[in-house]
Amino acid sequence: MIEGQAKSTACPGERPQGWQVRMLSWRNRVIGSQRFQKWAAATPFVRSIARRRAAQLFDLVAGFSYSQVLLAVVESGCVQRLAQGPATTAELAEIAGLSEDACVRLMRAAAALGIVEEVGLKGEASCWMLGRHGAALHPNEGALAMIRHHRLLYADLADPLALLRADRAEPTALQRFWTYAGQGCDGLDGAGADPYSHLMSASQAAVSHEILAAYDFSRHESLLDVGGGHGAFLSAVGEAAPRLRLGLFDLPEVIEGVPESLGADRHPGSFLTDDIPSGYDCMSLVRILHDHDDAPALHLLKNIRAALAPGKTLLIGEPLAETPGAEAMGGAYFGMYLWAMGSGRPRTVNEIRAMLAEAGFSASRRVSTRQPIIASVIVAQA
Numbered sequence: 001m002i003e004g005q006a007k008s009t010a011c012p013g014e015r016p017q018g019w020q021v022r023m024l025s026w027r028n029r030v031i032g033s034q035r036f037q038k039w040a041a042a043t044p045f046v047r048s049i050a051r052r053r054a055a056q057l058f059d060l061v062a063g064f065s066y067s068q069v070l071l072a073v074v075e076s077g078c079v080q081r082l083a084q085g086p087a088t089t090a091e092l093a094e095i096a097g098l099s100e101d102a103c104v105r106l107m108r109a110a111a112a113l114g115i116v117e118e119v120g121l122k123g124e125a126s127c128w129m130l131g132r133h134g135a136a137l138h139p140n141e142g143a144l145a146m147i148r149h150h151r152l153l154y155a156d157l158a159d160p161l162a163l164l165r166a167d168r169a170e171p172t173a174l175q176r177f178w179t180y181a182g183q184g185c186d187g188l189d190g191a192g193a194d195p196y197s198h199l200m201s202a203s204q205a206a207v208s209h210e211i212l213a214a215y216d217f218s219r220h221e222s223l224l225d226v227g228g229g230h231g232a233f234l235s236a237v238g239e240a241a242p243r244l245r246l247g248l249f250d251l252p253e254v255i256e257g258v259p260e261s262l263g264a265d266r267h268p269g270s271f272l273t274d275d276i277p278s279g280y281d282c283m284s285l286v287r288i289l290h291d292h293d294d295a296p297a298l299h300l301l302k303n304i305r306a307a308l309a310p311g312k313t314l315l316i317g318e319p320l321a322e323t324p325g326a327e328a329m330g331g332a333y334f335g336m337y338l339w340a341m342g343s344g345r346p347r348t349v350n351e352i353r354a355m356l357a358e359a360g361f362s363a364s365r366r367v368s369t370r371q372p373i374i375a376s377v378i379v380a381q382a
């Protein structure tokens with residue numbers, strides 16, 4: 001489904017000003033007052049709102065602990081074992097290398113988060129199966145890979161103020177992982193690209209699913225995926241549109257790992273220092289633009305514009321900042337992740353459209369996706 005107009009995302013000028021700011025200040029004074037809090041807790045109907053808000057605030061305070069419970073049940077192999085059916089505490093304790101006491105503590109924590117559920121089986125003291133979140137999670141290899149990968153982000157965020165005060169001048173765990181990040185055009189180093197290329201391939205299925213449900217590539221003759229990694233996105237597009245001629249542009253070290261079976265033309269190079277090859281009527285940037293600060297991101301868009309004939313198409317697919325209903329994903333998750341990575345920022349749809357116009361694209365529009373928390377799509381015409 002294609003929207004004619006980009007959905008409006010607040011620009012700084014559209015944010016609350018003047019009397020609205022005074023109203024918000026009044027609201028904050030009321031919410032923060034002990035008298036109001038006591039009144040809200042004691043008043044029927046308002047009480048249920050107050051409880052919900054208190055629970056949300058508690059989740060904010062304790063969320064880091066929830067994420068570590070998730071890491072423990074995934075890394076221990078318990079989620080994968082429970083995907084095959086219920087298991088006893090004794091069996092899970094053995095798989096996880098834990099005492100039964102520790103295992104019960106972990107499982108109860110995971111049950112409270114909806115990852116597992118405690119069930120009664122005849123003759124067993126305690127037995128467990130997957131909960132709602134565990135059931136959704138276990139077949140999602142990409143999400144499981146990201147949960148493990150988050151060890152690095154967790155380490156970088158151990159002292160969040162120190163991370164921010166370093167102003168990206170100190171090396172971080174994430175910067176060492178994403179070897180191309182934070183090095184600018186001159187010091188670019190794709191060596192050691194295998195770990196991130198595998199992580200990207202593992203987490204690509206959900207992204208290509210969203211993009212392919214939103215956009216029909218069979219209207220094109222050829223597609224160059226810029227920053228295409230090991231070709232997971234191209235492979236999914238190739239299945240959906242078998243007549244499309246495929247090309248993949250990425251750093252030479254990454255291109256080496258592209259399987260022959262992909263059947264795509266390979267173009268090794270850096271989109272920051274080399275020209276993008278021409279001769280394609282569509283190009284894609286999937287989870288690329290947000291990796292780069294504004295100057296290199298604009299350079300990349302200009303580079304692509306120069307390689308596309310007038311009227312030809314660029315598709316950008318990535319999660320966006322200020323996505324309604326998924327604001328925390330953009331500002332709080334990607335904002336901090338990309339800061340720690342040393343390069344890039346999440347952008348709103350309007351920020352990307354403004355950059356596309358500056359790069360010389362004649363038109364752009366947002367295409368709705370079913371799960372914008374995974375990927376949004378912007379399509380531009382050269």
Ligand SMILES: C[S@@+](CC[C@H](N)C(=O)[O-])C[C@H]1O[C@@H](n2cnc3c(N)ncnc32)[C@H](O)[C@@H]1O
Nearest residue numbers: 180200204227228229250251270271272286287
């Ligand atoms: C976050 S990954 C996304 C990979 C893929 N598009 C996906 O969604 O799975 C970023 C990709 O951009 C590539 N990349 C980073 N800097 C690059 C550059 N200067 N030139 C070409 N490719 C680059 C990386 O090697 C990596 O494959």
